[in-house]
Amino acid sequence: MGRKKKKASKPWCWYCNREFDDEKILIQHQKAKHFKCHICHKKLYTGPGLSIHCMQVHKEAIDKVPNSLPNRSNIEIEIYGMEGIPPEDIKEHERQKTGGGKASDSDDDEPAAKKKATSALLGPGPSSVTPGILPTPMGPVPPGMYPGPMAMNPMMPHFMQQRMMMPGMRPLFPAASIAVSTPSKPTFPAYSNATISAPPTTSSAAADAKENGDVKPPAANSCPLVTATGAGSKIIHPPEDVSLEEIRARNIKYRPKPKPDAPSTPVSAPPMITPSTSQAEHNFQVAAHMSAAVAAARQQQAAAMRRPMPMGMMGMLGQVRVPVPVSMPVPVLPVMPQFNLMRPLQPGMLLPGGMMPMSAMFPGGVPGLPMMQPRFR
Amino acid sequence: MTVTRVAESRTEFKLKSLPEDAISSVKFAPKSNQFLLVSSWDCSVRLYDVSANIERHKYNHELPVLDVCFRDAVHSYSGGLDQTLKMYDLNASTETVLGDHKGGIRCLEFASEVNAVLTGSWDGTVKMWDSRVPNCVGTYNQGNERVYTMSIVGEKFVVGTSGRKIFVWDVRNMGHVNQRRESSLKYQTRCIRVFPNKQGYVLSSIEGRVAVEYLDSNPEVQKKKYAFKCHRIKEAGVEKIYPVNAISFHSVYNTFATGGSDGYVNIWDGFNKKRLCQFHRYNTAVSSLSFSYDGSALAIACSQLDENQVEDPKPEDTIYIRYVTDQETKPK
Numbered sequence: 095m096g097r098k099k100k101k102a103s104k105p106w107c108w109y110c111n112r113e114f115d116d117e118k119i120l121i122q123h124q125k126a127k128h129f130k131c132h133i134c135h136k137k138l139y140t141g142p143g144l145s146i147h148c149m150q151v152h153k154e155a156i157d158k159v160p161n162s163l164p165n166r167s168n169i170e171i172e173i174y175g176m177e178g179i180p181p182e183d184i185k186e187h188e189r190q191k192t193g194g195g196k197a198s199d200s201d202d203d204e205p206a207a208k209k210k211a212t213s214a215l216l217g218p219g220p221s222s223v224t225p226g227i228l229p230t231p232m233g234p235v236p237p238g239m240y241p242g243p244m245a246m247n248p249m250m251p252h253f254m255q256q257r258m259m260m261p262g263m264r265p266l267f268p269a270a271s272i273a274v275s276t277p278s279k280p281t282f283p284a285y286s287n288a289t290i291s292a293p294p295t296t297s298s299a300a301a302d303a304k305e306n307g308d309v310k311p312p313a314a315n316s317c318p319l320v321t322a323t324g325a326g327s328k329i330i331h332p333p334e335d336v337s338l339e340e341i342r343a344r345n346i347k348y349r350p351k352p353k354p355d356a357p358s359t360p361v362s363a364p365p366m367i368t369p370s371t372s373q374a375e376h377n378f379q380v381a382a383h384m385s386a387a388v389a390a391a392r393q394q395q396a397a398a399m400r401r402p403m404p405m406g407m408m409g410m411l412g413q414v415r416v417p418v419p420v421s422m423p424v425p426v427l428p429v430m431p432q433f434n435l436m437r438p439l440q441p442g443m444l445l446p447g448g449m450m451p452m453s454a455m456f457p458g459g460v461p462g463l464p465m466m467q468p469r470f471r
Numbered sequence: 472m473t474v475t476r477v478a479e480s481r482t483e484f485k486l487k488s489l490p491e492d493a494i495s496s497v498k499f500a501p502k503s504n505q506f507l508l509v510s511s512w513d514c515s516v517r518l519y520d521v522s523a524n525i526e527r528h529k530y531n532h533e534l535p536v537l538d539v540c541f542r543d544a545v546h547s548y549s550g551g552l553d554q555t556l557k558m559y560d561l562n563a564s565t566e567t568v569l570g571d572h573k574g575g576i577r578c579l580e581f582a583s584e585v586n587a588v589l590t591g592s593w594d595g596t597v598k599m600w601d602s603r604v605p606n607c608v609g610t611y612n613q614g615n616e617r618v619y620t621m622s623i624v625g626e627k628f629v630v631g632t633s634g635r636k637i638f639v640w641d642v643r644n645m646g647h648v649n650q651r652r653e654s655s656l657k658y659q660t661r662c663i664r665v666f667p668n669k670q671g672y673v674l675s676s677i678e679g680r681v682a683v684e685y686l687d688s689n690p691e692v693q694k695k696k697y698a699f700k701c702h703r704i705k706e707a708g709v710e711k712i713y714p715v716n717a718i719s720f721h722s723v724y725n726t727f728a729t730g731g732s733d734g735y736v737n738i739w740d741g742f743n744k745k746r747l748c749q750f751h752r753y754n755t756a757v758s759s760l761s762f763s764y765d766g767s768a769l770a771i772a773c774s775q776l777d778e779n780q781v782e783d784p785k786p787e788d789t790i791y792i793r794y795v796t797d798q799e800t801k802p803k
Binding site for chain 1: 493495512533534535537552553575577593617619633658659661677678679703708709710711712713714716732733776777778779780
């Protein structure tokens, strides 16, 4: 008892299994998270101390240490920082660290307390799920991976899964926080690296999420919607996961008059959709947009390799480009036919993503486009 | 002498004769804190003499210009939605079209190491160009993802794309990608800047978050990586999370400034995980930042790029030049 850690391993909090860089910060954490009186917010020094305080001052009995793991909620044990941790638990922790110390890339060293808090904050509405939120191990990403067909087909099931495991997932963010030089954030160094602590025993949701994250194709991750992370927050960005510049570039006033800009098809950005109602649908839109862009890029590349013919088309369009005055009224009609030409692209794209055969790009067939020729050249 | 006195007497001032539309990029000249290149959605590229606060040069593209960079004191490169890379000789006032991409050119960097200019495009490629003649030296696929941001210091060249991919190249050997990574942030990559000491890079996302990452893949080094939240404002119980649009390094101290759509500029000490300071809130989103080569001045471009967020009346597009102090930029 009362043995101080002398090993290289980091101080950790017995109540929530979280690791810290510094014992001082661990103590601050314990005072703030586990030893704070819920009634008057006084910070006590130990579990028994808190119990006695509540009993004497507020005449209330406390039977559990706040924000602790269920098997670590004993209020009787006197623990202060690393002092007072039962030796068997220290051994257990050691064992978990060395034995189970897999992938240091995981970000789940957030305290269980925080997890609870977050899920509570998110409330019942799973509106905040973002497909991209899954904890992918940042490990090997297959070269040349892009959000293509894989992202599309299993969309629905994934989406459902994500909804369900949401509460556990959110904290898996690399929620690192720099010292914003506010003393009220004493915990920041704990986030500073990704050393994994023993996975919190409570939240099986987190574990599930993790497994799921492993099997999930990374491609599905790379096409997230930009949705808020919680009920209490809102990302100030259009819902589509496309850069602000690309979205802005769709504005009619930035378009060359005769030239449809292939990668960005619809002029009007899809309206803000509440994620809880039609996120899936929106997913498709975004996915369609992205794969359309990729496919278009590919088509162009392929075309470039093949022949001057489509190139000529591009070039020709390029020549007739006219700088559009900024003051031009928005509903410019001449542009629309070209969009119509692009329209069929969208539904087509939905199915096989970027792998779309060239012919599907222009269902009617573009006259003169040497579809099959290159092979025989 | 008088000129510098005038500048120093004011810590911050607005540039005159500004672009008429959103400002996409500001870049200080490589060896002076007098000249600033500015690209804009009004299709123009302008060169400002910051000390005298006058516009020195202006040339146009057919469509909005998304980025601009210096080759040396007298040559600039620019590209944008017209997919064309232009070189401009600031002495002779002549422009040369070096070539084009199949998509909008989103970003440009000059690689002094190999004396070439690099262009990153929404067509999913980076191209390298001989800096003097219209000659594309190579085209490098970036996983078919649209290039959103690039940064180069010495030979270290980092590309951030859609789909949260990151490609690390060595410009001396563009035959293969050195590293392919996935962003450690969960949301769209907004900006990447390599540390002046080349140890790593800073990456920002649209979700008010910034990551500090190291290039050395040694696990010990990788342990040092971290990320933090910033550019968030709590208003009436709702936390508004803003994109972090711009990052610029202080070349001397290895500290960096971030600018967000919240209109704030913060300066951070990435190695000590400290925020050094926050400036006042600017009139609208900060779209681009550039420290001068010696770190004494910071150009701050303020433009709302997200047209859904434009308030009424529309905030004007402005560029501030702020002369920063050691207290604001030096690690404590």
